[in-house]
Amino acid sequence: xxxxxxxxxxxxxxxYYDDDIVKKFIYATIFWGAAAFVVGLVAALQLAYxxxxxxxxxxxxxxxxxxxxxxxxxxxxxxxxxxxxxHSTQRLLKTRNYSDFLSNFHFWGxxxxxxxxxxxxxxxxxxxxxxxxxxWPLDVAIAVVWVVFAVNFFGTIAIRRVRHLYVAIWFYIATxxxxxLLHVVNSIEIPVAMLKSYPVYAGVQDALVQWWYxxxxxxxxxxxxxxxxxxxxxxxxxxxxxYSYRLSIIHFWSLVFIYIWAGPHHLLNTALPDxxxxxxxxxxxxxxxxxxxxxxxxxxxxxxxxxxxxxxPIIKFLAVAVTFYGMSTFEGPLLSIKSVSSxxxxxxxxxxxxxxxxxxxxxxxxxxxxxxxVPRLWNTKIYSQRMMNWHFWIGxxxxxxxxxxxxxxxxxxxxxxxxxxxxxxxxxxDFVETVMRIVPLYYVRFAGGVLxxxxxxxxxxxxxxxxxxxxxxxxxxxxxxxxxSSDVTDIGTGHRKLEALSVIFTVLLFLAxxxxxxxxxxxxxxIYKYLPQTAKTEPYTPLELAGRDIYIKEGCYVCHSQMIxxxxxxxxxxxxxxxxxxxxxxxPFQWGSxxxxxxxxxVGGKYPDMWHLRHMIDPRVITPRSIMPGYPWLAAEKxxxxxxRKKLSVMKMLGVPYKDEDVSxxxxxxxKQAAVIYEGLLSQDPSLESVKDSEVIAIIxxxxxxxxKTSPEGVATSNR
Amino acid sequence: MNxxxxxxxxxxxxxxxxxxxxxxxxxxxxxxxxxxxxHRMLLDDYDTDKKKQQAKEETGK
Numbered sequence: 167x168x169x170x171x172x173x174x175x176x177x178x179x180x181x182y183y184d185d186d187i188v189k190k191f192i193y194a195t196i197f198w199g200a201a202a203f204v205v206g207l208v209a210a211l212q213l214a215y216x217x218x219x220x221x222x223x224x225x226x227x228x229x230x231x232x233x234x235x236x237x238x239x240x241x242x243x244x245x246x247x248x249x250x251x252x253h254s255t256q257r258l259l260k261t262r263n264y265s266d267f268l269s270n271f272h273f274w275g276x277x278x279x280x281x282x283x284x285x286x287x288x289x290x291x292x293x294x295x296x297x298x299x300x301x302w303p304l305d306v307a308i309a310v311v312w313v314v315f316a317v318n319f320f321g322t323i324a325i326r327r328v329r330h331l332y333v334a335i336w337f338y339i340a341t342x343x344x345x346x347l348l349h350v351v352n353s354i355e356i357p358v359a360m361l362k363s364y365p366v367y368a369g370v371q372d373a374l375v376q377w378w379y380x381x382x383x384x385x386x387x388x389x390x391x392x393x394x395x396x397x398x399x400x401x402x403x404x405x406x407x408x409y410s411y412r413l414s415i416i417h418f419w420s421l422v423f424i425y426i427w428a429g430p431h432h433l434l435n436t437a438l439p440d441x442x443x444x445x446x447x448x449x450x451x452x453x454x455x456x457x458x459x460x461x462x463x464x465x466x467x468x469x470x471x472x473x474x475x476x477x478x479p480i481i482k483f484l485a486v487a488v489t490f491y492g493m494s495t496f497e498g499p500l501l502s503i504k505s506v507s508s509x510x511x512x513x514x515x516x517x518x519x520x521x522x523x524x525x526x527x528x529x530x531x532x533x534x535x536x537x538x539x540v541p542r543l544w545n546t547k548i549y550s551q552r553m554m555n556w557h558f559w560i561g562x563x564x565x566x567x568x569x570x571x572x573x574x575x576x577x578x579x580x581x582x583x584x585x586x587x588x589x590x591x592x593x594x595x596d597f598v599e600t601v602m603r604i605v606p607l608y609y610v611r612f613a614g615g616v617l618x619x620x621x622x623x624x625x626x627x628x629x630x631x632x633x634x635x636x637x638x639x640x641x642x643x644x645x646x647x648x649x650x651s652s653d654v655t656d657i658g659t660g661h662r663k664l665e666a667l668s669v670i671f672t673v674l675l676f677l678a679x680x681x682x683x684x685x686x687x688x689x690x691x692x693i694y695k696y697l698p699q700t701a702k703t704e705p706y707t708p709l710e711l712a713g714r715d716i717y718i719k720e721g722c723y724v725c726h727s728q729m730i731x732x733x734x735x736x737x738x739x740x741x742x743x744x745x746x747x748x749x750x751x752x753x754p755f756q757w758g759s760x761x762x763x764x765x766x767x768x769v770g771g772k773y774p775d776m777w778h779l780r781h782m783i784d785p786r787v788i789t790p791r792s793i794m795p796g797y798p799w800l801a802a803e804k805x806x807x808x809x810x811r812k813k814l815s816v817m818k819m820l821g822v823p824y825k826d827e828d829v830s831x832x833x834x835x836x837x838k839q840a841a842v843i844y845e846g847l848l849s850q851d852p853s854l855e856s857v858k859d860s861e862v863i864a865i866i867x868x869x870x871x872x873x874x875k876t877s878p879e880g881v882a883t884s885n886r
Numbered sequence: 887m888n889x890x891x892x893x894x895x896x897x898x899x900x901x902x903x904x905x906x907x908x909x910x911x912x913x914x915x916x917x918x919x920x921x922x923x924x925h926r927m928l929l930d931d932y933d934t935d936k937k938k939q940q941a942k943e944e945t946g947k
Contacts, residue, residue, distance in 0.1 A: 258927060329914075330916060330923055330926075331911070331916060332923055332927050333923075336911075339907070340904070343900070343903065344900060347896055347900060351892070351893075351896055367889060370889075371889035374889050374890060374893055375889055375892070375893060378893045378897075398927070401924070401927065401928060402927075402928065405928060406928070407924035407925045407927075407928060408924045410924075411920050411921060411923050411924035412920040414924075415917060415920065419904075419908060422901075422904050423901055423904065426897045426900060426901070427897060429893070442890065676903060680896065680899055
């Protein structure tokens with residue numbers, strides 16, 4: 167490897183970069199990207215046209231939506247991050263990656279996790295926590311693969327030939343360290359079965375941890391790594407230095423220190439204490455400045471070369487991506503203002519905001535990088551510039567259709583929800599009326615998605631032909647780099663490898679210590695402090711718990727919130743505002759983030775059991791214009807009574823005040839409660855014999871308990 | 887709500903680690919020169935590789 171040339175042995179040596187791993191990650195990006203976009207399109211169609219749910223359990227929106235988000239973020243986004251990091255880090259640090267074995271372990275491990283997600287999510291194995299839906303075996307696998315990635319990356323830093331760390335490297339470091347902690351803290355859970363677990367946190371605790379994680383998944387998975395890529399590929403593609411290196415350093419350090427505090431802006435106007443909401447809001451607004459500094463820095467890199475915007479499609483993609491970064495980081499803090507959030511929260515405005523960021527910023531940056539890398543890695547030219555241009559314009563039009571339709575939809579529905587007439591009553595008391603108004607916009611969104619995917623198909627074809635026509639059988643080209651022997655600290659490669667270990671160990675030690683202390687602290691914080699309050703709220707009965715787990719399995723939370731905000735129009739529509747006590751035993755919390763259907767926090771007792779039964783099997787029997795999918799299989803699948811003892815014992819261990827006999831009689835008690843509900847239904851309709859012991863009975867029990875578990879001194883339990 | 891001490895604690899720990907990293911970086915002179923790094927990253931593209939590619943492009947025309 168270090169075949170130093172005679173004569174200048176002390177100055178340079180020839181090495182080979184590992185570009186195979188970059189190629190693999192690019193293939194994976196394209197493959198999973200296509201999958202993520204197709205699934206997204208299915209989800210969009212289902213919202214516009216409910217029969218597209220096809221009444222198949224694994225194809226229903228509640229299960230498809232987590233599949234789409236996980237595939238888009240972690241499969242499409244993850245793979246391009248790894249491709250870009252492995253490609254640019256080697257070149258910035260002038261060294262081959264630390265270990266080819268670790269690189270390949272990372273690659274195959276990550277793909278296996280994605281396959282695992284692809285199988286388990288449609289089958290309904292889900293945590294019910296957004297962007298962290300994967301069940302515990304996959305959570306463990308993610309942690310292992312991520313640590314392997316960290317070892318490989320910090321090893322590469324340790325054996326670098328350039329002392330200076332370019333700003334992109336700093337962004338990668340922040341990503342790797344922070345994602346490790348976010349994932350570990352948010353995924354502490356107690357397994358109940360092979361693919362079922364309960365988080366140690368409950369209610370507001372879970373909400374805080376989840377959105378601390380959820381927001382930082384955006385910050386440290388969709389922002390910092392992509393900013394690192396921006397700081398490498400935009401200057402490279404434009405062949406001119408970043409506008410201000412100084413500004414890039416300020417951008418990095420201010421983001422790193424501010425981003426982590428912004429999570430509570432996902433919980434504005436909820437039962438979360440006001441001071442925590444205000445804290446999240448203030449830090450979110452503070453993000454405005456550094457984000458825009460970074461955006462301007464990226465764009466002004468093109469100064470004096472604006473003409474490339476017309477001639478070079480790669481520059482078009484990158485420049486538009488940076489523009490969308492600017493738009494998203496303007497909109498984000500705006501939405502974090504409490505009064506704006508009161509309008510936008512739970513509506514499609516948030517969906518539009520997210521897709522502006524993911525399609526515009528992450529997507530277009532990714533496409534630019536793919537078009538930049540493929541010809542270079544395969545040592546050829548891109549097959550068709552025209553096709554790149556077409557991709558650009560079709561894709562951009564798709565994003566604009568998506569974004570604008572979701573703005574219109576979100577603001578329309580938000581205004582309808584809050585409209586109060588002169589008599590003090592809601593102007594649109596019927597929830598479905600506000601849904602019907604925006605369904606046409608769902609078709610526009612679908613059309614936008616079709617265009618975005620069409621553009622991506624052009625990329626696939628273009629890249630395919632480019633690679634097919636690339637010269638074959640060429641050996642990798644050696645590159646000339648400064649020799650390590652010019653570095654006084656070096657005593658040969660063997661020693662350098664050992665030195666590398668010390669850096670890796672330091673980082674791992676930090677992560678291990680932190681993870682260890684978290685695991686020690688969490689139980690005390692999450693359990694015991696809760697006990698004094700138990701008098702107020704009753705825990706779920708075993709049958710209700712079974713129903714709750716079906717609610718989570720079917721992904722009901724992706725369309726229904728369980729959090730009535732402290733806002734007059736929320737209270738008028740759904741009943742008294744939710745309190746912290748009401749969700750204190752909820753593992754996971756199900757406050758939700760989107761209301762495609764109405765809030766369910768106080769649905770208990772509002773309708774008879776028969777109403778729920780008919781509604782679950784075919785919602786249109788009850789609400790003719792409903793867009794909710796039917797769940798006929800719930801009336802056929804039988805309740806798993808057997809596992810309830812285990813479930814209650816885990817809950818008891820986590821501090822829920824079940825008595826020993828509650829645990830040991832869990833299955834019997836559940837069967838008894840189910841029999842009561844079943845007989846009630848049967849007395850009204852003798853043809854319902856087949857629903858005996860079916861899952862729909864459990865979900866009815868759960869829905870009827872919502873808002874009824876907390877005694878009156880905590881909160882009023884009336885329906886409306 | 888006690889969980890806020892955990893998220894605050896972890897967040898502060900992360901901030902402290904990055905503060906340490908910042909002090910280390912500044913002390914090591916990572917930020918002494920805020921001009922050339924932006925230019926230098928453009929130059930890394932190898933001698934052998936680039937020459938070969940240029941030669942190819944020329945013959946291609």
